[in-house]
Amino acid sequence: MTGLTVSADALTKVFRDADLGDLRAVDGLSLSIRQGELTALVGPDGAGKTTLMRMFAGLMTPDEGSLRVLGIDVARHPQRVQDRISYMPQRFGLYEDLSVQENLDLYADLHGVPISEREDRFARMLEMTDMARFTDRPAGKLSSGMKQKLGLACTLVRSPDLLLLDEPSVGVDPLSRRDLWKIVQQLVDDEGLSVVVSTSYMDEAERCAQVFVMHKGRVLADGPPGSLREKAGGLTFTAETPAGTPARDLQARLIDRPDLVIDAVPQGGNVRFIRQPGADEPRMGDLLDGIETSARPEELEDAFMMLLRQQEDEAPASLAATRPAEVATPSKDGKPVIAVRDLVRKFGDFTAVASTSFDVGRGEIFGLLGPNGAGKTTTFRMLCGLLPATSGHLEVAGRDLRTARAQARARIGYVAQKFALYGNLTVRENLQFFGSAYGLGRRALRDRIAAMIEQFDLDPEAKSGLLPGGYKQRLAMATGLLHQPEILFLDEPTSGIDPLARRAFWRTITALAKGGVTIIITTHFMEEAEYCDRIAIQDAGEMLAIGTPREVRDMAGTAGARDMNSAFIAIVESARAERGRRAAA
Amino acid sequence: MQAIVLYISQTLALIQKELLALLKDPSSRALLLAPALMQTLLFGYGATYDLTHAPYAVLDQSRGAASREITARIDGTGVFKRVATLQNANQIAARIDSGDALLVIVFPPDFESRLAAPGDAPMQVILDGRNSATAGAAAAQVGSIVAAYNQSLGVESPISIVRRAWFNPNYESRWNLMPAMIASLSMLQTLMLAALSVAREREQGTFDQLLVTPLTPSQILIGKAVPSILIGLVQSTIIFLIILFWFRIPMAGSVWLLYLGLVTFTIAAVGIGLSISAISLTMQQAMLYTFMLIMPLMLLSGLLTPVRNMPQILQIATYVNPLRFGIDTVRRVYLEGATFADVAPNFIPLLCVAAVTLPLAAWLFRHRLS
């Protein structure tokens, strides 16, 4: 188990573009990956993780340097490598019109898995992915979590000599994510599989034997998680939130001081943060101002944030730039901005949303959580007026947006899950169009565009479709906020975005809420639920829990004490068990 | 008043965005203009029923003055080109089979002697009937050459027909086809453009983003329709100019009336395209539906063969085909110099199609669920 499965030396891949100049996606990178281990590649957007994976898989040819995978020169003999490895790209190409079984059969046939071995293997895969019931269902009809699991199953129809997973858990709910990792872990334990996985979840990287932190096409740091963690040793603390204020206020206060604090995130009602190593003691005392702090063990995420922040020093921190201008605060009159009563949505026999009721007050951040396919998106689309409700009552800003006159829609902003702006228009052209569509006058339009471009640090002449992921997301936010809406709808805005960009994003959101904007948001990052005033957990169309993050954690009992992720899993699983019992009875 | 200004400025913003998205890259600009240009030139030369240099072969077994005279006359028309002079009847089949010769003219050995005596002196014309249109035209040409020869022999017919052809004096089929291209070539792309406009936004998720803005369905409809209509008209104009200045087919009617017809026709075509688009969930569906429609629309339009030659039931079906009325209007205004009163009946079916498809598309924007 000491052999190398991948060894790269001075590997370089350059994308040439006449307009944008050359982009060195991978830049003189050297690394060696050991056999029989789980190895993680982590790094912000545009670090070159995907390009590197594709070179491993023989899908791209390096411009310089040498790369041997399984001892084979992959640039010269890609097919020989492809015969022995399995690769799961970011978007696994399931054939959506083929059934689950047919997809599995196809990949088994292509990999030449003998019929005799198939029965066992399929049974095991279907059991691990919990999909035995769905073998006849077309892959296109699965939820995104299920699709991802099926993708993994298709990749693992045989035991490869090397498994490459490119961001397998993007857009996947905590339950499916846990299942995915269980499968991988089991194969590593049972079969000594070599796995290389790229991820933006640090808890996933923590499970790996070896972690490579990438940045701008180079390796910034590498080693076992334990040794990487040590970089943040002695700097990690938890600050206790003063009673009666949301944790996010304290978090905002801390993260706005990059000279003293490297990073701060709300967790379990409190705020965990990392001190700058050379932070000035008196000024730190001023900042904390009597707030209780206690040291906590460092985590991989802390080290990761530190490494990235050090790199960022060259460029000014994006945080300050994205701090929004305060919006005039409408008084909290206590009347709910969104009122939902007994909302139901059926598609044929299938009930996507079952009798759901909730209210959202002005200036509140309301989080909709739930596993993939739980009915979040359906609820969300009904609220925005994109989908009619089958029955029930629904009011957004006093109206049902679906039947309201068009101008009522001017009061909401909407940021779709997938980048949904015009890719071949520039940033400015997109903003101009949406601003005019919202009826902004010429002068107002000019001022707002200037404000948005400054606030989100956008290049107005860049082509939207070519922006890196984080910037696309910023542009989508800028578009949603251009007309200063009272209510902002955000559908999984942080999927596939690195931790750094997520911090910046949430800083914007919390400031907006402070300014009186009501925010409705869905997310798969459970720690992000901690930023919300209230959250609702949905599964199978039903509302399982609703309340403040603390209330929801309490609802989950001991399991929820640690963090929202475990609380979420506990609540959904107990509800499912309950449903199972009812069905059996 | 303010509401109207807002309505217009919002709609203009959408139109501007659509045009920008369509015309931004040089490659997509080229894709919109080059095909119209190339096809007009290619079809202008390639799509013709007229005989020019039609290859023929002669088997002259009489070897007399009369046969020489007739062959010389055939050579002199410019319509025919002699590709072979055959020596015996066995060679005929090979020439026709291979397609080297469209027709073979045979003067029998006794041709000269029979011509010397009163009565018929038959000459034989063997035609390649694989393309019945060309064969018919060639036969008619030979017939008139022979008739002229007979006249020179002093054969007087008691009745003669003086023929005059209006609007297209030389029976040039290019005159018939090319004006029809103004409508049909531009329709190909406008239909496709309109059909993909909403389907593409749906597939890329941008349509939701559009639906949550205060834009009303009628604004979205106008914003989607106008760019397609404009591009259709630009293409029509390119084709029109090529026909007028390159092929020099004289324009008899009013340019305004021509454009009135084209605008109405394009609106109807765009209406069909947008309805397809609103029904389709994916671009693939939209494209396949468009293909399925384009073929019958082209075939039942009178582009290649006259509508009147069709069976009754198909003629009735053509009433819902905007291309039929678009082509008819353009041809008659362009070539015949028809007035508005002449072509007014053509506008009724066009407006009916638009009146059904456009509101249908607008309604479907919001009511077609994914």
Added chain:
Amino acid sequence: MSRSAARARLVALIRKETRQMLRDRSNLFVGLALPVVLILLFGYGLSFDVTDARVAVVMEDSSAATVNAVAGLVGSDYLNPVWTRSMVEAEQMIRAGEADAILRVPADFTRNLAAGGGQLQLILNGVDSGTAQAIEGYANSAISNALLHLSDRQADTAAQSASVSVVQRTWFNEAGDSTWFFVPGLIALVMTLIGAFLTSLLIAREWERGTLESLFVTPARPTEMVLAKLAPYVVIGMIDLVMCLLAAKFLFGVPMRGSLWIIILSSMLYLMVSLALGLVISGLTRNQFAASQMALLASFMPAMMLSGFVFDLRNVPVAIQVVSNLLPATHFMGLIKTLFMAGDYWPQILRANATLALYATVLVLIARRTLAKKLD
């Protein structure tokens, strides 16, 4: 071992492509229903054969001799005389599109006829040049029939001078029926259609949906992928071919003078060319929209307009002939028309099929290259 593995992979890929094709109804609709629609439309809808052309007859002179002269028109199947009173009215009919031609009998017709030179005026709407020519032909023959009557009765005055007559023999299509030449060409068009509209989307769709990236990192070879993509559409093409042949024979009574097996083999060869061309377009554009535009503009429209399907290539300028001859459709179009109407003409069969085979090989090789398992 490795050959059987390759075969197993090919079978798996063919099964996948077939399932995908069958699951998508719009595919089947374009592949199977559209050809039926085309067969019916082309067979019944397209015709150059003018019947019931409306001729406005203006009788400015209505003596017995005139009525006799015009009588021939009434009896004809092709012409449909509409009696009008004045030239003004007749002109109006032309302008309104209610008449295609005017036959004017001038007031001095009888007088001139007696003097041996009666003149009739035929005014035609030349816009539809084909119809105009046909009407002129019909009118001429109707008048000469009338003339024959005249000369029968006045046998003594008929000229006994010599004249040349034309004995016309049209080979292959004696009746000059335009259905006969449209229907064989239709086979070429339908084969083109499947390639242009169906296979042109196949690779582009996989690029757009991201399925190729997963497929590339498997032992599947590019050649296997290309062959698997072609296979199900070959079956569709064969079904269409059979439908076309049956329709040609039983519905439209088009003669099939060549050997059936040569017709089938040549059609299959062209089908391969058309399908492979679709795949090449698909693989090069990697985008369904661009692919379908390309296929329409580069494959289908030229096959319809420039291949000799409707327009005789012998009439077009050399430059256009060169372009036409670059199109595989042109070679097949000529061949299939010959096979149907003329019979087995071996030089053409060999030349055309060799050309098609060359095209098929080159196109399959290019299609294979577009699936070369590289993302950059």
